[in-house]
Amino acid sequence: MRSNLTREELLIVLIEECGEVIQAATKCLRFGFGHEEPGYGINHVQLAKELGDILGVADGLADQFFSMRDIDAMMKNRAGKLAKVEQMNSTVQERNRVALRG
Numbered sequence: 182m183r184s185n186l187t188r189e190e191l192l193i194v195l196i197e198e199c200g201e202v203i204q205a206a207t208k209c210l211r212f213g214f215g216h217e218e219p220g221y222g223i224n225h226v227q228l229a230k231e232l233g234d235i236l237g238v239a240d241g242l243a244d245q246f247f248s249m250r251d252i253d254a255m256m257k258n259r260a261g262k263l264a265k266v267e268q269m270n271s272t273v274q275e276r277n278r279v280a281l282r283g
């Protein structure tokens with residue numbers, strides 16, 4: 182998506198959108214994914230909207246400074262990191278279970 186914003190302006194919008202994702206994710210954790218707040222909407226829908234906003238800004242940055250192929254490669258790399266986090270979490274949970282048994 183072609184943007185006429187400068188690099189600095191795009192980064193400001195990106196920072197704002199990251200804050201909105203944090204807020205939406207926090208609402209999901211505090212009140213539940215399916216909770217609906219008048220004037221705000223359903224939490225998981227808002228989270229998806231904010232994530233979409235970030236992708237839109239990333240697309241604007243990509244248009245000027247890097248390629249969406251770069252982002253795609255990093256997303257694939259991130260999927261591998263998430264699998265490692267999942268493995269670490271199950272290891273920690275098992276250690277905690279063993280420790281609680283004494």
Ligand SMILES: [Mg+2]
Pocket residue numbers: 198201230231234
């Ligand atoms: Mg937003």
